[in-house]
Each structure stands twice: as C-alpha cells, then as structure tokens.
Amino acid sequence: MNPVLRTILQRLGLGIATLFVVSIIISLTIEMLPGDFARAVLGQSATPETVAAFQREIGLDRSPVVRYFNWISGVLRGDFGESYASAGSLAGHRRLVAEMIGPRLLNTLFLAGAAALIAVPLSLFLGFMAALYRNSFFDRAVNVVSLTSISSPEFFLAYILIMFLAVKFPIFVSLASITPNMPFLDRLHAIALPTLTLVLVIVAHMMRMTRAAIINLLASPYIEMSRLKGARPMQVILRHALPNAWAPIANVIALNLAYLVVGVVVVEVVFTYPGIGQLMVDAVSKRDLPVVQGCALVFAGTYILLNLLADIVTIVSNPRLLHPR
Amino acid sequence: MNETAKSSRGARTKGDVLLEIRNLQIEGESDEVWQPIVRGVDLTLKRGEVLGLIGESGAGKSTIGLAAMGYARGGCRISGGSVVFDGIDLLTASDETRRKLRGTRIAYVAQSAAASFNPAHRLLEQTIEAELREGFRTKAEAEKDAIELYHRLRLPNPEEIGFRYPHQVSGGQLQRAMTAMAMTCRPDLIIFDEPTTALDVTTQVEVLAAIRDIVEQFHTAAIYITHDLAVVAQMADRIKVLRYGKSVEEAPTREMLTSPREEYTRSLWSVRKLGKQEQPGGEPILQVKNVTAAYGNAVRVLSDVTVTVPRGRTVAVVGESGSGKSTLARVITGLLPPIEGQIIFNGKALPRALKERNADTLRRIQMIYQMPDTALNPRQTVYEVIGRPIEFYRGLTGAKKEARISELMKLIEMDDSYVDRFPGELSGGQKQRICIARALAAEPELIICDEVTSALDQIVQEGILQLLMRLQRELGVSYLFITHDIATVRAISDEIVVMFQGRVVQQGPKTQVLSPPHPPYTELLLSSVPEMDPDWLTNLLARRKAQPEAMKAGDR
Incomplete structure (x- = not known):
C-alpha cells in the first residue's frame, strides 16, 4: 500500500482509539464530580424515597460501568442520551442531548469559521512579511501588537472592543444574539465583535510560529542558493521556504482552530452568544451529566480531528514520505 | 552559446x-x-x-x-x-x-548539492527556475534545453531524472544537475x-x-x-x-x-x-571473522567481512561512502551486534553486544571520530573530558589524576594551560587532539580512527597523522584507520583493506595493495585519486575510454 495512505490510516486509527480513552476519562471524571443531580433538582427537603425514585428514573441507580457502556453504545449509534434536566420536568417533554448540542455546535462552528477565515490568512501573511523584513520596524511593530493582544485577557479585549466599536462608535452590536432564521448578513453583523476578539487572541500565536518556521529555514543552503539564482525576496519566502515550513505552521494552526471551538466560553459569555461553551458551563452547574459528557466528547473529537489534519499536512508536505526513493 | x-x-x-x-x-x-x-x-x-x-x-x-x-x-x-x-x-x-x-x-x-537543492521541488523545476522567471524561454523550451544539458553532463536517464526530487538522486548526480542549473x-x-x-x-x-x-x-x-x-x-x-x-x-x-x-x-x-615505512605484521590483536551485519531487517551493510589487525600496526580500511567502513567500526565496538561472525580480541571472542562486555574490554578498544565538534561535550572542559576516563577506567583521583592529565597533554603536544578550556575555545585540530587524549586516557590497545582527518585542513591533517604515528612508535598502540582518502592511507598504514558495497575486495600489506596489478575496484579507486599533474584527468579519461568497463562502478 502507498506508505502515505498507510500512515494516514494509522493516524486515523490512533485518533479513534484516543477518542475511546478520552470517553472513559470523561465518564470517570464525571463520576468523581461532587454533588448529586437528584438532590440538586429536588432540593434539600426531598425525602430519600423521592430521591431514589428519581435516580431510578434517570438510571443513576445502576453501576458506573453499566452506565458507561449504555452511554458509549448509544453514542456509537448517534444517540447521546437524554438530558437529566428535562427528565425532572413534570411536563414530561424529554430533550435529547444531541438536539441540545446540535444547534449550539453549529453556532460555535459559525463563529469559529468566521474567526478562522480572517485569522489564518492574516497571520500567515503577517508571518511572511515579518520574516521577509526581519528586525525591521514592521517586524517589531507586528510583534509588539500581537504580543500585547495575546497577553491581554480575552474578556478585557472584548470589553475594549465593545466600548469603542459598540458604545462610542456604534458600528457593531455588543450582544451577539443570533437566531436560526436570521439572514446571513445580519448574523455576520451580530458576530462581528466576538469574531474580532477571537482573531486578536489567536493571530499572534500563528503569526509568530509562521515567522519562526520561515526564519529557521532562511539559513538553509537551498535558500541561499535561491537568492544566488536571483529569486525575488517574496519568491524566496513563498516558493523556497514555505513549502518546507508547513509542518510546524499546520500544527500551530490546528491548535488555535481547536481553541476556537473548545475554548471560547469566556467570549461567548461576554457577548451572550449561544455557543456550545455556554451550554457546557450551564450543564455543569446544573449537574446535567449527559450534556456535559456529550459536550466533552465533541470537544475531544475536535482536538483529535484537527491534530489529525495537521499530521496529514505534515506528511503530505514532506516529499521524502510522498515520493520514496 | x-x-x-x-x-x-x-x-x-x-x-x-x-x-x-x-x-x-x-x-x-x-x-x-x-x-x-x-x-x-x-x-x-x-x-x-x-x-x-x-x-x-x-x-x-x-x-x-x-x-x-x-x-x-x-x-x-x-x-x-x-x-x-x-x-x-x-x-x-x-x-x-x-x-x-x-x-x-x-x-x-x-x-x-544535496543541501542546496530545495527538498520540496523536482530537479527540473529548480533547474529552469531562473530562465522562466526572467522570461528567456518558454517552459517547454526550457525543459528541452535542461534535458539537453543533463545529456551533456552525462547524467544517467536524462529524460527522466529531472522529474525526481533531490532525495531520490545521488550526490554525484545532484552535483552535475546543479551544474546544469547554473548553465541554463x-x-x-x-x-x-x-x-x-x-x-x-x-x-x-x-x-x-x-x-x-x-x-x-x-x-x-x-x-x-x-x-x-x-x-x-x-x-x-x-x-x-x-x-x-x-x-x-x-x-x-x-x-x-x-x-x-x-x-x-x-x-x-x-x-x-608524508609517508611511513611499512612494518611487517605480527601477532594479531584483533580478528574480525566472517562478520555479516545489517541495520534492522534492512539490506545487509556488511557481508562476510574478515579483517585482521596485527599488534602495534596500522590497518587502513578504505572505500567510498556506503561501503560499510563505519559499520565495521560499530560492529567491532559492539554498538551494532553482528548477525553472523566473530570478533576475536587478544585471542578471545568478544561478546557481540556492547552491554555484555566488561569495563576492561571496553577500555582496551577506544574510538576517535570524524567530527571532533560533535564528539566532545561542549559543556565539559578539557580537564573533565580527559579526566573522566582516567577516573572511570584507572580509578585515579586527585593529584594522581591531574598528573596523568598533564602527561596526556604532553603526549598530544598541547600545553597544560588548555585544560580549563571548553571545546568551543579550541581550533579543529586542537579538538581532535583532545579526542586522541581522551582515547589514550583509557590506555587502549586498539584505537579505531573513523575518518579522523577528513574534516581538517591539509596542514592540520599532517600534524594529527604525525602525532598518531609517533604515539604508535612510543606506546605500541594498534590502529584500525577508516578513511576514504588514499593520501592518508599512503601516509600512515602498514596494511590496507579495500571495501566495496559491504565486502572486502582486497587486503594485504600496503606496498602490495598499492602496486599493480589491482583488482578492478581497487584500480578504479586508486586511479581516481587526483594527482598534481595538470594532464592527469585528461589522460585518465582517455585511458578509461579505452577500457569502458572500469567506468561502471564509478558512475553513481
């Protein structure tokens, strides 16, 4: 078999195995969470009988191992279980975890996608320019600005942006509340500020790695050769350095994209954006364990998938692997 | 034009x-x-x-x-x-x-050329880059011309070779491709x-x-x-x-x-x-018998290699890169256990693997490497570098150790004042001398020298070779001297082993190996060593044209 394909399949298998291990860790962690969902819902005055009956209803009376296998076999069929919170309501309307996570995840991906579409090209471009004009005023300025933005807490950046772009100059709105049937442009307008905040947070990382990866290569004999062949400075970077720099750049991009999906809860809270991060925080405070588990699994899957993609880029960008002797 | x-x-x-x-x-x-x-x-x-x-x-x-x-x-x-x-x-x-x-x-x-071609692009792309950029030719014309240049530079398979990546082509071919690139x-x-x-x-x-x-x-x-x-x-x-x-x-x-x-x-x-009078061999100190070795399960690097080093003599192992010279050194030191065959040292078979050998065996066989820069720990002073084996093998400490270090410094013709220096503060030749002192500190019977002068300038080389010869006369130490440089071989060896593709193709006393008639590979190797005569290359090529089969082994 083609060695590249084989390596990719190996990584894929490894990724799935990792996801399994993570699912066990998630269940164990949740098992160790202090507090009891039944008591949290029913209140201090509930009698032991009521609590026991409620636990039976949602399956909490069974052993953790049984519950884990019930859950994981459901997940494999695409069923993430039912939310505990809905089980307690007398109206009897049961909500599936998948139904709760689905729309929230789409919102999160929408915001993450918008931020990524701006941040990735921008940071690559700034990285190239900073490498090209190393130690120039431009390089220093980009470094200072990006370091400042990465060193400030996200909520601080968010409030500064709100102050200037929503309050003093009301170009954008400070509440990023979106609904499913909003027109696309209105949605973009609504998420402008959270997107901008996220871009500011992740650009620095990616841009600095791009710059470092390229500068690292600029000392190579083949870069000197390209200069001695009369290549223009931008050609030296794009044609001769970049193809050999993809591996580290792809890895840092993957990490930052993963952050956009799993780490944005603070930004969601500031802008009251209905994303998956908020859902998980709410679920934790309500002890709604199936939702917590579902969210955790989605996050883990995101990380593993993005790292897998970075691995594939690393493999494909290495001609030694792609074209064996 | x-x-x-x-x-x-x-x-x-x-x-x-x-x-x-x-x-x-x-x-x-x-x-x-x-x-x-x-x-x-x-x-x-x-x-x-x-x-x-x-x-x-x-x-x-x-x-x-x-x-x-x-x-x-x-x-x-x-x-x-x-x-x-x-x-x-x-x-x-x-x-x-x-x-x-x-x-x-x-x-x-x-x-x-291996480092100067961009690993990410095919050779042809890189060859024609400059002329395309300046718009001298169309892509098709440029490619045709590049292939024509590959022809003229006698690259094998000129129509196809441009579509390869640098790592798929040998060093000699890359060097010619780079000349083609310069000519475009x-x-x-x-x-x-x-x-x-x-x-x-x-x-x-x-x-x-x-x-x-x-x-x-x-x-x-x-x-x-x-x-x-x-x-x-x-x-x-x-x-x-x-x-x-x-x-x-x-x-x-x-x-x-x-x-x-x-x-x-x-x-x-x-x-x-520089030259040394050949000494006849005596009782063997090291015998490598029918050794076969490989890395992993891959291709065999050594097949059925038999080499003898007489006590107090220098045996030079020559051959081009990839001929298995350094692997032989790794097998003898135990770093790479052989698949078959024996290493006999002082009449006794040595355990195959390094970890099965005792400290005294390890002491008797020492090694000096090609790159003194990487063979010395940059964070250790000369004192620590030489002092460590003295302590480890000889158990000397304190004043005795210092006396021994100073003795060794004298042996390698360096001043005591160097002992507090770090390798970074020494020249290439001085670093190699420190490596020699480190090997001598163990008081070995056999020193394996792996291309020890290849990274040094000619004049510094001469100094190191003279030092090694003097140490042999004074201490009676034996050398297995690995090199690809025939001038070095002439200078210091008593016996010569010629290796080609993991096999010994010829071995014997220096004068015998260096005087005709030679087996084909030895002939190719010896005739390829440039001589001072400005007509040497012209004459050699004319001679080889007359006997085309001799060129085959060299065309890589």
Whole structure:
C-alpha cells in the first residue's frame, strides 16, 4: 500500500482509539464530580424515597460501568442520551442531548469559521512579511501588537472592543444574539465583535510560529542558493521556504482552530452568544451529566480531528514520505 | 552559446576582462565586533578563463567567490573595494540590478548539492527556475534545453531524472544537475564553490570531467574554489593561493605546480609527501571473522567481512561512502551486534553486544571520530573530558589524576594551560587532539580512527597523522584507520583493506595493495585519486575510454 495512505490510516486509527480513552476519562471524571443531580433538582427537603425514585428514573441507580457502556453504545449509534434536566420536568417533554448540542455546535462552528477565515490568512501573511523584513520596524511593530493582544485577557479585549466599536462608535452590536432564521448578513453583523476578539487572541500565536518556521529555514543552503539564482525576496519566502515550513505552521494552526471551538466560553459569555461553551458551563452547574459528557466528547473529537489534519499536512508536505526513493 | 570554442584547455582564446575585483575588503561579525575576513584581494578574470582559488578553511575563498556575485552571507559585509562585472560595479549597483545578474549572467554551484537543492521541488523545476522567471524561454523550451544539458553532463536517464526530487538522486548526480542549473541561462561566469569536496573520489572524477567539458563547450569563465590542489590543477588556467584573506601568490597552473614561490604554497604540497615505512605484521590483536551485519531487517551493510589487525600496526580500511567502513567500526565496538561472525580480541571472542562486555574490554578498544565538534561535550572542559576516563577506567583521583592529565597533554603536544578550556575555545585540530587524549586516557590497545582527518585542513591533517604515528612508535598502540582518502592511507598504514558495497575486495600489506596489478575496484579507486599533474584527468579519461568497463562502478 502507498506508505502515505498507510500512515494516514494509522493516524486515523490512533485518533479513534484516543477518542475511546478520552470517553472513559470523561465518564470517570464525571463520576468523581461532587454533588448529586437528584438532590440538586429536588432540593434539600426531598425525602430519600423521592430521591431514589428519581435516580431510578434517570438510571443513576445502576453501576458506573453499566452506565458507561449504555452511554458509549448509544453514542456509537448517534444517540447521546437524554438530558437529566428535562427528565425532572413534570411536563414530561424529554430533550435529547444531541438536539441540545446540535444547534449550539453549529453556532460555535459559525463563529469559529468566521474567526478562522480572517485569522489564518492574516497571520500567515503577517508571518511572511515579518520574516521577509526581519528586525525591521514592521517586524517589531507586528510583534509588539500581537504580543500585547495575546497577553491581554480575552474578556478585557472584548470589553475594549465593545466600548469603542459598540458604545462610542456604534458600528457593531455588543450582544451577539443570533437566531436560526436570521439572514446571513445580519448574523455576520451580530458576530462581528466576538469574531474580532477571537482573531486578536489567536493571530499572534500563528503569526509568530509562521515567522519562526520561515526564519529557521532562511539559513538553509537551498535558500541561499535561491537568492544566488536571483529569486525575488517574496519568491524566496513563498516558493523556497514555505513549502518546507508547513509542518510546524499546520500544527500551530490546528491548535488555535481547536481553541476556537473548545475554548471560547469566556467570549461567548461576554457577548451572550449561544455557543456550545455556554451550554457546557450551564450543564455543569446544573449537574446535567449527559450534556456535559456529550459536550466533552465533541470537544475531544475536535482536538483529535484537527491534530489529525495537521499530521496529514505534515506528511503530505514532506516529499521524502510522498515520493520514496 | 559560444560552442565553437572547442580548442583544448590552456590554449583556448581568452577574451577581454570580464570580472575585476580591486582591493576587496570583507568583514564578519563575531560577538558584535566586525573582524576582517578578506583583506585587500585583487582578482582579474577574462572571458572564458578558469581561475582556481585555493587555501585552507578560513582563507576567505568562498567569501570572495560570493562577493564576485555582489553577495555577502548573513553576518558578513563587504566594507571596501570594488567588484566590476562587465562594466557594472556590483557593490554600488541597485539590489534589483544585482538580483537580475544572479542566476542569469553569474551562476553559482555550491559545495553540497544535496543541501542546496530545495527538498520540496523536482530537479527540473529548480533547474529552469531562473530562465522562466526572467522570461528567456518558454517552459517547454526550457525543459528541452535542461534535458539537453543533463545529456551533456552525462547524467544517467536524462529524460527522466529531472522529474525526481533531490532525495531520490545521488550526490554525484545532484552535483552535475546543479551544474546544469547554473548553465541554463548560459552565464558569462560560474562560481564553483568546492563542488566535489563532499564526493567520493570515484564520483569526483565523473563530476570534474563533466564540469570541465561543459565550461569549455560554452566558453564560460569560472572561479573554481577548492582546498585540493590536485583538483584545481585539472580545472584551472591560473591558480591563486589565499591565506587569512590575503593573496599569497598567483600564477598559471603549470608554473604554480612546478615552481611555487612562497613557502606557504610549498607547505600545501607537503602533506601528500608524508609517508611511513611499512612494518611487517605480527601477532594479531584483533580478528574480525566472517562478520555479516545489517541495520534492522534492512539490506545487509556488511557481508562476510574478515579483517585482521596485527599488534602495534596500522590497518587502513578504505572505500567510498556506503561501503560499510563505519559499520565495521560499530560492529567491532559492539554498538551494532553482528548477525553472523566473530570478533576475536587478544585471542578471545568478544561478546557481540556492547552491554555484555566488561569495563576492561571496553577500555582496551577506544574510538576517535570524524567530527571532533560533535564528539566532545561542549559543556565539559578539557580537564573533565580527559579526566573522566582516567577516573572511570584507572580509578585515579586527585593529584594522581591531574598528573596523568598533564602527561596526556604532553603526549598530544598541547600545553597544560588548555585544560580549563571548553571545546568551543579550541581550533579543529586542537579538538581532535583532545579526542586522541581522551582515547589514550583509557590506555587502549586498539584505537579505531573513523575518518579522523577528513574534516581538517591539509596542514592540520599532517600534524594529527604525525602525532598518531609517533604515539604508535612510543606506546605500541594498534590502529584500525577508516578513511576514504588514499593520501592518508599512503601516509600512515602498514596494511590496507579495500571495501566495496559491504565486502572486502582486497587486503594485504600496503606496498602490495598499492602496486599493480589491482583488482578492478581497487584500480578504479586508486586511479581516481587526483594527482598534481595538470594532464592527469585528461589522460585518465582517455585511458578509461579505452577500457569502458572500469567506468561502471564509478558512475553513481
């Protein structure tokens, strides 16, 4: 078999195995969470009988191992279980975890996608320019600005942006509340500020790695050769350095994209954006364990998938692997 | 384009002045201080002329070569003088003017083609890059021309080789492909910066012949940089000797070879005259019997190798890269346990693996490596480097240890004041001496020297070889001396083992191996060693044309 394909399949298998291990860790962690969902819902005055009956209803009376296998076999069929919170309501309307996570995840991906579409090209471009004009005023300025933005807490950046772009100059709105049937442009307008905040947070990382990866290569004999062949400075970077720099750049991009999906809860809270991060925080405070588990699994899957993609880029960008002797 | 100029070398027509360098000054930065590297060098090159630049490392050869393109490496700056190429002063011209000349009218061929080709692109793409960028030809024309150049440079499979990536092609082929790349725009001037230094002698002959032919065919002027006098004698019309960034002397090739004026130039010649009277072998200290070894389950690197080292003698193992020389050293030291065969030391079979051998066995066999830079821990002082084996093997501490260190320093002809230095504060030759002292500290019976002089300049090489020979006379230590350099073999060996593709093709006393008749591979190897005679390459090629089968093994 083609060695590249084989390596990719190996990584894929490894990724799935990792996801399994993570699912066990998630269940164990949740098992160790202090507090009891039944008591949290029913209140201090509930009698032991009521609590026991409620636990039976949602399956909490069974052993953790049984519950884990019930859950994981459901997940494999695409069923993430039912939310505990809905089980307690007398109206009897049961909500599936998948139904709760689905729309929230789409919102999160929408915001993450918008931020990524701006941040990735921008940071690559700034990285190239900073490498090209190393130690120039431009390089220093980009470094200072990006370091400042990465060193400030996200909520601080968010409030500064709100102050200037929503309050003093009301170009954008400070509440990023979106609904499913909003027109696309209105949605973009609504998420402008959270997107901008996220871009500011992740650009620095990616841009600095791009710059470092390229500068690292600029000392190579083949870069000197390209200069001695009369290549223009931008050609030296794009044609001769970049193809050999993809591996580290792809890895840092993957990490930052993963952050956009799993780490944005603070930004969601500031802008009251209905994303998956908020859902998980709410679920934790309500002890709604199936939702917590579902969210955790989605996050883990995101990380593993993005790292897998970075691995594939690393493999494909290495001609030694792609074209064996 | 000037393909009519096929007159023989030396007699070919020289045109007007193409390159004129006057009072060139170049500085390099170290620790934020600018130190002069090149101090006032003048150089004139006519069209179609080949000038050899020769000198030891640090003489400023490459720096001058790059300056001829108006280029200074990072950390260097051209601080004075002028470089006029065809009426254009490259030092005052704009960046854009300089850039446009590079790769089109002045081309560069680097020392290590393997490192100088971009690993991410196919050879053909890189070959035609400059002419496409400047719009000299269409892509199809350029590719056709590149394939034609590959033909002329006698690359195997010229139609296909351009579609390979650099890692799929051997070093000698890459070096020729790089020459093709330099030729694509038919430049007026090519700078060859040690183009064959990284190659085996057998491959070097092919590359030298290819370069010489194509430079003559296109009547290209060239600056040929090397530290190897015999090589430059084949290539250059004139030779300029450099030292410490200054010109020592300059003369037409034949004149320079027969009657060098300066003492320094003569000293460059002398290394090759070093020689040792061969001693007959005695009782064996080491016997490698029918050893077969491989890395992992991959191809065998050694097959059925049998080698004997007599006590107090030097056995040289020669062969090109990939012939299994260093693997043999790894097998003997136990770093790579053999699949089959035995290592007998002092009459007793040694355990195969390093970890099964006891400290006393380890002590008796020591090793010295090719790169003293990487073989010494940069964070240990000379005192620690030499003191450690004294303590470990001999159990000496305190004053006794210090006395022993000072004794060893005397043996390697270095002053005691060096013991507090770090390797970074020593020269290449001094570092190699420290490596020798470290090996001697264990009081070994056998020292395996793996290309110990390959990374050093000729004059420093001579010093190290003389030291090793003196130590053998005084201490009776035996050497297994791995090298690809025949001059070194002549200088120090008693017996010679010739290896080719993991097998021993010939072994015996030095005089016997070095005198004809030779088995085919030994013949190829020995005949490929450049000689001072400027007609050597021409004669060799003529001889080989008469016996084409001899060329086969070298064409890689």
